[in-house]
Amino acid sequence: MLKRNPCIAHLSSGYLFPEISRRRAAFAKAHPEAKIISLGIGNTTEPLTPHVVSGLHEEVTRLGTAEGYSGYGDETGSTALRDKISKVLYKGMVSADEVYISDGAKCDIGRLQYLFGRDVTVAVQDPAYPVYVDGSVMIGAAGPVTEGGSGYSGIVYMPCTAENNFFPDLAAIPKNALIYFCSPNNPTGAVATREQLEALVARAIEQESIIIFDSAYSSYIRDPQLPRSIYEIPGSRTCAIEVSSFSKPIGFTGVRLGWTCIPSELTFADGTAVGKDWSRLVTTIFNGASNIAQSGGLASLDEKGLAETRSLTDYYLENARLIREALCAPSFAKAGVTLYGGDNAPYVWARFPGKKSWQIFDLLLERSHVVCTPGAGFGPAGESFIRFSSFGHRAQIQEACERLAKLDID
Numbered sequence: 001m002l003k004r005n006p007c008i009a010h011l012s013s014g015y016l017f018p019e020i021s022r023r024r025a026a027f028a029k030a031h032p033e034a035k036i037i038s039l040g041i042g043n044t045t046e047p048l049t050p051h052v053v054s055g056l057h058e059e060v061t062r063l064g065t066a067e068g069y070s071g072y073g074d075e076t077g078s079t080a081l082r083d084k085i086s087k088v089l090y091k092g093m094v095s096a097d098e099v100y101i102s103d104g105a106k107c108d109i110g111r112l113q114y115l116f117g118r119d120v121t122v123a124v125q126d127p128a129y130p131v132y133v134d135g136s137v138m139i140g141a142a143g144p145v146t147e148g149g150s151g152y153s154g155i156v157y158m159p160c161t162a163e164n165n166f167f168p169d170l171a172a173i174p175k176n177a178l179i180y181f182c183s184p185n186n187p188t189g190a191v192a193t194r195e196q197l198e199a200l201v202a203r204a205i206e207q208e209s210i211i212i213f214d215s216a217y218s219s220y221i222r223d224p225q226l227p228r229s230i231y232e233i234p235g236s237r238t239c240a241i242e243v244s245s246f247s248k249p250i251g252f253t254g255v256r257l258g259w260t261c262i263p264s265e266l267t268f269a270d271g272t273a274v275g276k277d278w279s280r281l282v283t284t285i286f287n288g289a290s291n292i293a294q295s296g297g298l299a300s301l302d303e304k305g306l307a308e309t310r311s312l313t314d315y316y317l318e319n320a321r322l323i324r325e326a327l328c329a330p331s332f333a334k335a336g337v338t339l340y341g342g343d344n345a346p347y348v349w350a351r352f353p354g355k356k357s358w359q360i361f362d363l364l365l366e367r368s369h370v371v372c373t374p375g376a377g378f379g380p381a382g383e384s385f386i387r388f389s390s391f392g393h394r395a396q397i398q399e400a401c402e403r404l405a406k407l408d409i410d
Ligand SMILES: *Cc1c(COP(=O)(O)O)cnc(C)c1O
Pocket: 042, 103, 104, 105, 106, 107, 129, 182, 186, 214, 216, 244, 245, 246, 247, 248, 252, 253, 257, 258
């Protein structure tokens, strides 16, 4: 038989979400009467909005006509959509030909890892969205979990804790690193300030490193002082790639559409433009995003679409506010629980001092039939934290909040 790819064998088996499902299913089986509510998974729940739906329909209709039919499109996306993203979302800070349309940010992150190969040193915020680390292990840029340690070998984990306001110590960034940075952050809900991003860009330039900036939640930023893109920071065009997505702003988690920006100034050590290799790579292993999805994405960026995006993200932000409010109940205060995030991000990050993440997970499941996400699943520094997601129907969120507010967590 063929040998198993050792890089994939290096992944530790306990992947977060299957373990959550396992525990949830076991509880449901033992307590069939329990009405379990999930505040656990980062998946959108509300329907697509009307103007975006009309954008999708338009393309479907067009494809059904002899004049309007099209097959494979440009692998890097439709010109109209790239133009619109450049103008509307980046105010020209990146040009249309520096925007590459994709089937989503997670998929692009996987392909970006392919672009940098296995000889790169990876630095991540800890905790972090799992694909940064797991994808690095799959490609061989990181090794197996170190013995006695809690992380993979070859990954520079940069703890983001309450003590450092969820912004890492940049001194940890080594030379020639690939730095994953997510703001607004999943899972902590923290949003980096302009000064913090200026420091990040300065450090990346100093260390001849490249930042992969994940801005999947930028549409949740309400504070006008907070940057929505890394390109708002001078110097970033020489050191940063930005990946983003239509999943969280307009509920395209199932429709699938995202993009990556690679400025023309960004080069490898030998002077080759990173964008040149990216074009080569995506034209080889990716055949372009769905034309229907692109038409919907385009609609979301005109005036009506932007208003819909705003109200949809407002809805989830209101859920986040309700969750925060519930977690301010006396029993949480008594247990010393502290809350972070949830104001410019759809996640509330709660610290339960003296308890392990999975312990709190079990407690919330058993006593209030609420599923959450254990912080430890996002990296060693997530231990003792719980992530509450605001993606849910209002009535369900309200019911979960009522149960949480009544919970005795001692
Ligand atoms: C949801 C999410 C994405 C989006 O991924 P898609 O593949 O575009 O659906 C990207 N980054 C983070 C941190 C996310 O939470």
